[in-house]
């Protein structure tokens with residue numbers, strides 16, 4: 001096989017990593033390296049993605065695979081053993097050097113490292129841990145490290161991964177265990193959950209208070225996972241049920257939803273078209289409502305098992321539950337105000353602050369929230385009542401966006 005340049009490897013292995021959604025938004029850097037060439041160049045946005053740190057900061061990460069060779073044959077993955085995609089493999093030293101080089105040029109603040117499985121899960125995981133250990137121990141690297149954990153790797157390696165990484169993630173892959181068995185024959189849903197459980201135990205042990213000798217910090221930014229949406233027939237209800245279970249059982253920081261991308265030469269069991277991107281977006285919104293707005297899954301989903309793609313899930317709930325409205329912004333408690341469509345946590349908290357000093361009028365709410373026209377049918381203020389508007393037959397039409405920009 002011809003020897004690949006580092007730049008070519010970077011092109012292949014950053015492109016291969018783009019299917020992992022654990023960096024919530026990816027984007028390319030427009031900056032060149034000093035001479036416009038060489039390993040620091042980010043021409044074409046190779047490998048730079050943006051993710052959110054636990055404190056809410058947006059950080060840039062070098063997002064790459066150690067290798068896209070893989071001995072597994074997951075039908076939904078372009079890197080599966082039976083795919084004829086171009087292959088490449090970094091050495092541990094190359095990943096370390098790339099990370100440090102990009103970091104010194106201020107292109108990145110950290111590394112997101114995943115990998116196809118070569119030789120064995122342990123062999124691969126050990127190489128990934130070696131990258132993180134070299135960065136931390138040899139180069140005193142203080143940047144952010146996110147390591148993808150291979151669930152079949154030995155617990156000792158998973159433990160080491162957590163000691164060097166800020167965040168670890170184990171992909172649950174698909175919402176249904178039987179879909180995973182059919183599409184990823186070498187993967188085992190029970191093993192994936194067992195590995196997530198082990199990560200949770202290590203995380204909690206490292207936080208235990210009252211111990212004289214506290215163990216070193218394990219993955220301080222917690223663990224996350226990714227679920228592919230639209231590769232099987234799982235409904236939105238089934239997807240959110242899986243997420244609810246994962247958040248509860250393993251204390252995940254995030255479940256990432258990744259719309260299935262059709263890949264060349266795939267099996268007939270996979271759909272030919274990707275699901276509309278708006279579905280992924282609605283799932284994120286629904287997930288957010290479950291975690292931060294006090295909604296439970298059944299309320300969000302309603303009776304149809306699938307989210308209404310034409311309107312955000314909070315608005316969809318409000319339209320189905322018009323008996324809860326209009327809500328008086330000067331009286332309703334925080335929990336209820338959070339259920340008003342179009343209002344985020346920050347806007348609700350500002351409303352609660354301001355109303356300690358005055359009775360809110362429509363103009364005050366307008367200053368504190370966006371899209372007041374769509375909110376008016378759901379609100380009562382000191383100088384506003386929607387009258388019959390809340391129950392009017394034309395309300396769904398009035399609040400639906402005119403264009404769905406994400407289809």
Ligand code: SF4
Pocket residue numbers: 070071072073074077078079080081115116117184
């Ligand atoms: S294990 Fe499966 S999903 Fe992961 S790289 Fe290999 S084929 Fe792709």
